[in-house]
Amino acid sequence: MKQVARQARGEGRIVGLVPTMGALHEGHMSLVRAALGECSPVVVSIFVNPTQFGPHEDFQKYPRALEQDRKRLEEAGVNYLFAPEAAEMYPPGFRTWVNVEGLADRLEGRSRPGHFRGVTTVVLKLLEIVQPQKAYFGRKDAQQARLIRQMARDLDLDSEIVVRPIVREADGLAMSSRNAYLSVDERRAATALYRALDQTRRAIERGERDAQRLVRAMREVFSAEPLAQLDYAEVVDAATLESLIRVRGTCLALVAARIGSTHLIDNLFIEARDGSVQTEL
Ligand code: AMP
Numbered sequence: 001m002k003q004v005a006r007q008a009r010g011e012g013r014i015v016g017l018v019p020t021m022g023a024l025h026e027g028h029m030s031l032v033r034a035a036l037g038e039c040s041p042v043v044v045s046i047f048v049n050p051t052q053f054g055p056h057e058d059f060q061k062y063p064r065a066l067e068q069d070r071k072r073l074e075e076a077g078v079n080y081l082f083a084p085e086a087a088e089m090y091p092p093g094f095r096t097w098v099n100v101e102g103l104a105d106r107l108e109g110r111s112r113p114g115h116f117r118g119v120t121t122v123v124l125k126l127l128e129i130v131q132p133q134k135a136y137f138g139r140k141d142a143q144q145a146r147l148i149r150q151m152a153r154d155l156d157l158d159s160e161i162v163v164r165p166i167v168r169e170a171d172g173l174a175m176s177s178r179n180a181y182l183s184v185d186e187r188r189a190a191t192a193l194y195r196a197l198d199q200t201r202r203a204i205e206r207g208e209r210d211a212q213r214l215v216r217a218m219r220e221v222f223s224a225e226p227l228a229q230l231d232y233a234e235v236v237d238a239a240t241l242e243s244l245i246r247v248r249g250t251c252l253a254l255v256a257a258r259i260g261s262t263h264l265i266d267n268l269f270i271e272a273r274d275g276s277v278q279t280e281l
Helices: 002-010 026-038 066-076 115-130 139-154 177-181 184-189 191-205 211-223
Strands: 016-020 042-046 080-082 134-138 160-164 228-237 249-259 262-273 276-280
Touching: 002 115, 016 026, 016 115, 026 042, 026 066, 026 134, 026 160, 042 066, 042 115, 066 080, 080 115, 115 134, 115 139, 134 139, 139 160, 139 249, 139 262, 177 262, 184 191, 191 211, 191 228, 191 249, 191 262, 191 276, 211 228, 211 249
Parallel strands: 016 042, 016 134, 042 080, 134 160
Antiparallel strands: 228 249, 249 262, 262 276
16 A cells, blocks of 8 residues: 555655545545545545444444445545555554544543544554545544644644535434444434534524533433433534633534444534624534
8 A cells, every 4th residue: 555655646646545444325425526536546445443442332343344335436436445454554562652632532532532542543554654645534523533633733744634524314314334223213313413413503593602501402402312312412612622601713512422322423513703603514
């Protein structure tokens, strides 16, 4: 992979990388299409990264569909699929980790200790192997995107980090490989994440700026949904990820919940300036 990417860069081409864990859906494919529009060659990596899963999480049962994914990427016109083995990425004696301090231990990091250490470490490794001019990520994982941008800045990486919008199902549920775990009833309950954020969006557009009131209303959506167990609902500053008292500047409303035993996340982007507000769900 290093050799192929090095040669492409040597030929003056723009190398794009889309890191994924596979079981590809339209969310992933939107990143792939964005990369294909701006880069050639495009490399898609598929690696279910063991180090970002906690000991009691779903690493073993995480959906794997390599053959199907390969076909889908080939049809889309992707040039290279990079699907390393865990033993190649983490050979015996592996000891170096990347930790983005402060940002990695809140929200998703609090629910999943060590998760972001695994994420930033594997993403740095992928960026080092491919050394793409551009690397593509989804805002679906907003905290992850924030950490990766910080890592790229702090470690002087040459890759531009591109963050793309969330792709949703018709009823609003953010696409995720984990949605495949949901039973019919759970699938219905899973829209609670979108409903909570959509309600927040409408309240903000009506002029609501009290973050605590917004959070309380989000919690009520989950209280009314017996199959959903809220993990967190917060309104935070998009740069620091710290909780806000009032909605102001660039913010995120984030929710995480367990639907049955499936952990799902979603978020709403908010840009509130004097007298004007823009939201993106
Ligand atoms: P994953 O395979 O879940 O690790 O995701 C790989 C990349 O796809 C990450 O950058 C995700 O943020 C992005 N992604 C996953 N789901 C979506 C979605 N519904 N919309 C946009 N991007 C997504």
